[in-house]
Structures are given as C-alpha cells and as structure tokens.
Amino acid sequence: MADASATSFAQQLRRAVGWLALFGVVLGPAPWRTKVWTELRTPPPLDSTLQLADRVTADAAGGNILLAFEDFRHADRIEAALFAYRAAFAAQPHLVYVAPPGVVVRHHAQLLERRVWQQADLERAEIRWLVTLRRQPDGEFDVRLRER
Amino acid sequence: MSALAAALVYVASLLALGAAFCWRPGTPAARTVGRACLAGLGGGGYLMLLARLSGLPTPRWAIFAAGGLGGLALLWRWRRSPSAVALPAPVGQESLLGRAGELTSAAVIVGSLATVALLALAHPLGEWDAFAIWSLKARVIFEAGLTPRPPYFGCLPQAFTHLDYPLLLPALTAGAYAAQGGPLETGARLPQVVAYLGLLALLYDACRRQVDRFLALALVAAFGSAPALVRWAGTGYADLLLGLFICGAACALLEWQRTCAPRAALACGACAALMALTKSEGLPLAAVVLALLGCVAAARRERRACAQAALAAAVWLTMLIPWWIWSAGIPRVDEDYLGRLLDGTFWRQLDRLSQIGEAMLASARRRDRWGLAWLALALAAAVGWRRFARLEVLLLSGLLLAQLGLYAAAFVASPWQLSEHIAVALERLLLQTLPTACLLAAALLTTPAPSPGCESTPSPRPA
Numbered sequence: 001m002a003d004a005s006a007t008s009f010a011q012q013l014r015r016a017v018g019w020l021a022l023f024g025v026v027l028g029p030a031p032w033r034t035k036v037w038t039e040l041r042t043p044p045p046l047d048s049t050l051q052l053a054d055r056v057t058a059d060a061a062g063g064n065i066l067l068a069f070e071d072f073r074h075a076d077r078i079e080a081a082l083f084a085y086r087a088a089f090a091a092q093p094h095l096v097y098v099a100p101p102g103v104v105v106r107h108h109a110q111l112l113e114r115r116v117w118q119q120a121d122l123e124r125a126e127i128r129w130l131v132t133l134r135r136q137p138d139g140e141f142d143v144r145l146r147e148r
Numbered sequence: 149m150s151a152l153a154a155a156l157v158y159v160a161s162l163l164a165l166g167a168a169f170c171w172r173p174g175t176p177a178a179r180t181v182g183r184a185c186l187a188g189l190g191g192g193g194y195l196m197l198l199a200r201l202s203g204l205p206t207p208r209w210a211i212f213a214a215g216g217l218g219g220l221a222l223l224w225r226w227r228r229s230p231s232a233v234a235l236p237a238p239v240g241q242e243s244l245l246g247r248a249g250e251l252t253s254a255a256v257i258v259g260s261l262a263t264v265a266l267l268a269l270a271h272p273l274g275e276w277d278a279f280a281i282w283s284l285k286a287r288v289i290f291e292a293g294l295t296p297r298p299p300y301f302g303c304l305p306q307a308f309t310h311l312d313y314p315l316l317l318p319a320l321t322a323g324a325y326a327a328q329g330g331p332l333e334t335g336a337r338l339p340q341v342v343a344y345l346g347l348l349a350l351l352y353d354a355c356r357r358q359v360d361r362f363l364a365l366a367l368v369a370a371f372g373s374a375p376a377l378v379r380w381a382g383t384g385y386a387d388l389l390l391g392l393f394i395c396g397a398a399c400a401l402l403e404w405q406r407t408c409a410p411r412a413a414l415a416c417g418a419c420a421a422l423m424a425l426t427k428s429e430g431l432p433l434a435a436v437v438l439a440l441l442g443c444v445a446a447a448r449r450e451r452r453a454c455a456q457a458a459l460a461a462a463v464w465l466t467m468l469i470p471w472w473i474w475s476a477g478i479p480r481v482d483e484d485y486l487g488r489l490l491d492g493t494f495w496r497q498l499d500r501l502s503q504i505g506e507a508m509l510a511s512a513r514r515r516d517r518w519g520l521a522w523l524a525l526a527l528a529a530a531v532g533w534r535r536f537a538r539l540e541v542l543l544l545s546g547l548l549l550a551q552l553g554l555y556a557a558a559f560v561a562s563p564w565q566l567s568e569h570i571a572v573a574l575e576r577l578l579l580q581t582l583p584t585a586c587l588l589a590a591a592l593l594t595t596p597a598p599s600p601g602c603e604s605t606p607s608p609r610p611a
Contacts, residue, residue: 010531014593015246017527018363021370021589022249024520025256 151328152269154208155335158327159342161215162188168221173229179353185346186396189320189339189389190422194467197319197425201474203295208327246362253365257348260373264344268337268382278384281310286321287331294474301478312478314471316425317386337384344381347392348372351586354399358594367593370524371586376517377579386427387576393422393430395583397437398547402540402587405444410456416441417460421467428485429554429577436550438464440543447539488561497560504559507570508552511578521582525589532592544588551581 132144149157166188171180192214196206242250273279292298294315301311324336351372355364371377381388397419404412420437423430438461445457480487488494512522535541555577562569 011595013531014359014528014595015363017524017531017589017593018359018366019249020527021520021524022253022256022366024515024524025369025373026252028515028519 151330151332151334154328155324155338157212157215158324158335159188159338161211161218161327162192162339163342164188164215164222165192165218166190168218168225171222171225173226176353176356178349178356182346182349182351182353185342186350186392186419189343189346190316190393190396190419192323193316193320193339194422194425196323197315198470200289200294200319200322201470203293205293206323206326208329211323211327242360242362249362250365253362253369256369256373257365260369260378261341261345261348263378264381265341266382267378268341269335271382273333273337273384275383275385281313282317282384282386283321283333283336285313285315285318286325286336289315289318289322290325290331297474310428312475312480313428314425314430314475316422317389320389337382340382340384340388343389343392347388347395347583350392350395350399351583354395354402354587355590358590363593364590367524367586367590370519371521371582371589374518374521374579374582376575377582380576380579385576387580390423390426390430391580391583393419393426394433394437394547394551394580395587397423397434398544398584398587401437401441401444401543401547404441404456405539405543408448408450408453408456410459413441413456413460414463417463418467420460421464424464424468425471429558429580432554433551434464436547436554440546444539444543485558485561488563494557494561500560500566501556503566504556504570507574508556508578511574517575518578521585525585525592528589528592532594535592535594538591541588541591544584544591548581548584548588551584 132146134142134144136142163184166186167180167184169191170183170187175183195214196211199206273283288298288300292300320339321336324339325331328335348368352364352368355367358364359367377388377391397416400412400416400419403409404416416437420434423434423437438457441457441460445453448454512518529536532541536545555574558577559566559569559574
C-alpha cells in the first residue's frame with residue numbers, strides 16, 4: 001500500500017514537471033509575444049525594395065557597390081540585408097556591401113570585422129558606386145547613386 | 149505552376165522518398181512523419197549534394213520524377229503490407245485536466261509550427277548569415293554547380309566568410325530553386341518548415357516511448373516551442389537542420405541500445421554523417437555520437453554489437469569521403485578552430501571559460517528565449533535522479549555535456565572578441581541542444597519499467 005502511494009506520488013511529481021513546462025510556454029513569453037510575431041506583423045515592403053535593388057544594380061553594373069542608409073533604423077536592417085541579397089543575385093555575388101553610416105556592420109572580406117566604414121575601407125574594397133538611401137515619410141526610399 | 153506550388157511539390161517529393169525508405173506497417177503516425185522528414189531532407193539533400201559534387205545537374209524534372217517514384221514505391225509497399233488490426237482507443241485513462249493539458253500542448257505545438265511556416269514563407273530573408281553564407285552558397289550551386297569547383301570557393305578577396313562550411317543545406321535550397329525554375333526566395337525555406345515538423349514529430353515519438361501522452365506533449369511543447377527555436381527555425385540558418393540530425397542520431401542511438409537492431413546502427417551512422425555535412429560543429433558532434441555508440445558496443449561485449457558499431461562508423465566515413473575530397477584545399481578565411489587548438493591559442497585563452505559558463509547560465513535563465521525548458525530539465529533531473537543509473541540517461545547526459553563542452557571550447561578558441569561572439573552565436577548553439585535536452589527530460593521522467601540488459605537499479609546509499 002505504501003509502495004502504491006509512493007508510486008502515485010512520484011507519478012504526480014513527474015506530471016507536475018510537465019505542467020510547469022507547459023505553463024512556461026503558455027503563460028510565459030511564448031513565440032507569439034516575442035520578436036517573431038512583432039517582425040511578422042511589420043513586414044518590410046518586399047517588392048519595392050527588390051525592385052529598387054534591381055534598378056540600382058543595373059545602373060551600377062560592373063562595379064562594387066557601397067550601400068548606405070541615412071538615418072538608419074532597426075527596421076532598415078531587414079531591407080539592407082534584402083537589398084544586398086538581391087543585388088548579389090542580380091549582379092556580382094561577392095561584391096556588394098551594406099553600410100548603414102554610424103552603424104557597426106560586418107565587412108565580410110576582412111576576417112569578421114564589424115565596424116564603421118572608413119575611407120580606407122572604400123579604397124581597399126575597390127568601391128566604385130556609393131548608393132545612399134533616405135527613407136521618405138511615405139515609407140519609400142529616396143535613392144541616390146554616385147560614382148566615386 | 150506557381151513558385152510556391154513548385155516548392156510544395158519539391159518538399160512532397162522529398163517526403164515521398166523519405167517515407168518510401170523508412171515506412172513500416174503499423175508504425176505510429178508521429179514516428180512515420182518524423183522519420184520521413186528526416187530521411188527525406190537528409191537523404192534527398194545528400195543525393196543532390198552528391199550529384200552536384202559528381203558534376204551532375206539536378207533539374208526539376210529529375211527531382212519530381214524521383215519523388216513520383218518514391219510515392220509509387222510507398223504505395224506499393226502500403227498495398228502489400230498486411231492490414232493492421234485497429235486497436236481500440238484507450239478510454240477513460242486520462243482525467244479531464246490531463247485532457248485539457250494535452251489539448252493545450254497540441255495547440256501550442258501547432259501554433260509554433262504555423263509561426264515557423266509564416267516566418268519561412270511570408271517573411272523575407274533578413275538575417276546576415278542566412279543570405280551571406282547559406283543562401284549565397286545555394287545560389288552558387290544552382291548557377292554554377294560544384295564540379296568543376298566554382299571560383300567562389302577559392303577567391304579570398306571576394307569571398308564572404310566561411311567558404312569551407314558544409315553544403316547540405318545549400319544543396320537542399322538549390323534543389324528548391326531548381327524546382328521553382330529559378331533562384332526565387334518564395335519557397336526556398338520550405339524544407340526548413342519540414343525540418344521543424346520532423347523535429348517535433350521525432351521528439352514526440354521518442355518522448356512517448358518514455359512517458360504518457362500528456363507529459364510527452366507537454367515536453368515537446370516546452371522544448372520544441374522555445375522562443376529561441378521558433379525565432380531561428382525559419383530564418384534560413386542551418387542550426388535547425390543540425391538539430392534535426394542530432395535528434396535523429398540520438399533517437400537511433402537509443403533504439404540501437406534497446407534493440408541492437410542493425411538498422412538503428414546504420415541510421416545512427418547516417419545521421420552522424422548528415423550532421424557533419426550540415427555545419428562545421430556537426431563533425432566533432434558526430435564523433436561524439438559514434439564514440440557513444442562504441443561505448444555501448446564495448447559495454448555489451450558482444451561481437452555482433454561491435455560489428456554493428458563498426459558498420460555505423462563505416463557508413464559515416466563513406467558518406468563523408470566525397471565531401472572531404474571535394475572540399476580539400478578550400479581556404480579557411482576565419483575561425484580555424486582546429487588550427488587554433490594546434491597552435492596553442494586554445495590553451496592560452498582557457499581563462500575565458502568562466503565568462504563562457506556565466507554567459508551560458510545567464511542565457512538559460514532567459515524566459516523570453518527558452519520559456520521554462522531548462523528549468524523543466526533541472527526539475528526532471530531532481531525528480532528522476534535515480535534514472536541516472538540507466539544507460540539511456542547516461543548516453544543522453546553524455547551527449548548533452550559533450551555538446552555544451554564543444555560549444556564552450558569553440559568560444560575559448562574563437563578569434564572574435566568573446567562578448568561579441570557570445571552575443572551573436574550562443575543562442576543558436578544552445579538551441580542545437582534542445583532536442584537532446586528534451587529527450588533527456590523524458591528519459592528522466594519515465595516510469596520505471598525494467599528491461600533485461602538495459603536497466604539497473606542503483607544500490608541504496610549507505611546512511
């Protein structure tokens with residue numbers, strides 16, 4: 001009888017761990033309350049960014065591009081990545097750089113450095129085109145392409 | 149055919165191949181789904197990688213035809229199998245509260261799967277490594293193949309980081325590009341949704357062997373829906389796929405330990421090879437899995453078990469040889485961990501360990517990243533401490549500790565500034581341990597059911 005009682009208690013204890021784990025998901029910071037859902041609810045304007053990337057890379061064909069976001073915001077991070085991805089696919093896969101000014105970024109050719117772009121970086125990476133993007137009040141980007 | 153429809157046919161083809169390979173009559177649904185996802189992604193991805201390494205193209209018609217053949221083979225096997233006797237569903241075994249817990253867990257799991265699918269299909273590729281490493285390699289494979297080796301893999305000044313990373317995920321993504329008729333992002337991450345589904349199904353099936361249905365569902369909900377896992381699963385990184393193969397290898401290891409079936413040993417060797425072909429850390433982890441397999445064989449002291457362990461190692465080696473031959477000579481741009489171990493850097497930076505340990509503990513305590521999954525594992529260890537004498541608990545504990553030790557060693561040897569490397573990588577490395585942790589929690593919470601050769605009762609401690 002004592003054995004049966006102990007077994008039942010142990011079983012209840014095991015199930016209590018299950019309930020705790022479940023509460024951790026249901027009542028805790030479940031995925032729908034975290035960054036995942038926040039990002040899903042505010043998707044970037046995919047199509048316009050991709051079209052923009054196509055246009056810029058077509059205009060700047062043949063040279064390395066430095067893409068710079070003025071007044072860089074966190075939401076622009078996705079667009080910057082998208083832009084580089086699309087441009088890499090459209091033109092030269094290895095020679096597109098994204099550099100929000102004032103924001104530490106990765107320069108992939110330099111052993112995992114993460115830093116702000118300096119003039120020397122532009123020389124070293126043989127950047128030919130500077131693309132500046134400024135977000136307008138309507139959410140679209142004003143784009144300026146300048147040859148160095 | 150729209151791009152998304154083509155991507156759906158692509159993953160259906162992979163699943164048909166996987167199911168045709170691993171389906172057995174009377175197998176529980178979760179096991180069938182989990183194994184079909186594992187075999188479809190792993191086997192299909194490996195075949196496509198092998199074809200590319202051999203200089204063969206993988207056009208859309210070939211992928212779809214292979215999937216069609218897989219479907220026919222599955223249908224043929226299903227029709228030839230003896231009809232299973234339907235067992236009556238257990239009635240009245242679960243209380244109303246328990247039933248509510250099961251439903252809640254199932255809802256959480258379905259919600260997480262839907263979130264991952266949305267993230268993969270409706271959200272553009274936006275993480276650095278996802279496009280700069282994995283998708284770009286997929287694009288290179290799609291455009292240029294792998295033989296002869298494209299200049300991308302040898303041109304340092306123009307290279308993104310990690311030229312030497314394994315190519316299983318890019319091969320799978322390149323297959324999606326081929327199926328869609330171009331390098332379209334639309335359905336390129338659909339295989340990752342399948343990987344997440346497969347991981348959940350495998351975890352549930354493995355937990356269900358150990359604990360009742362409520363507890364199995366609750367554990368899968370807690371570990372499989374951890375925010376960090378859901379956050380990264382559909383983003384295009386390879387960590388989820390590696391987690392799936394680690395889970396597959398661990399499940400096969402446990403099955404082999406229970407049954408000594410040759411098929412389980414072969415599956416363990418194959419999953420270990422797929423781990424090594426998915427991410428760099430998969431190689432040492434695969435060695436750990438095979439070492440655990442060897443330990444079990446040695447403990448059994450049976451010639452048959454040792455032969456099967458050797459066979460698993462041979463499968464592992466055979467699957468990796470083409471990749472090793474092809475990738476020899478690819479420059480290591482950065483993070484040459486083996487080199488830094490050999491040149492003494494690792495030992496000089498050993499004082500980083502305390503900071504790494506603190507960072508791991510601090511991360512594990514973050515409820516916005518892990519829910520209460522790690523707390524649940526700690527409580528399971530406290531409740532089921534007697535189970536540490538069981539071989540399967542020892543194996544899973546060994547694998548989990550080896551994973552954590554390996555990640556700590558990587559941070560010790562890292563050329564990065566430590567705090568920065570921890571900030572960008574620790575969460576993704578820890579999520580690779582979630583499947584092992586979930587299996588371990590289930591093994592610790594299992595109801596004792598002694599079976600010959602596997603169970604041992606701890607001797608009572610002296611007072």
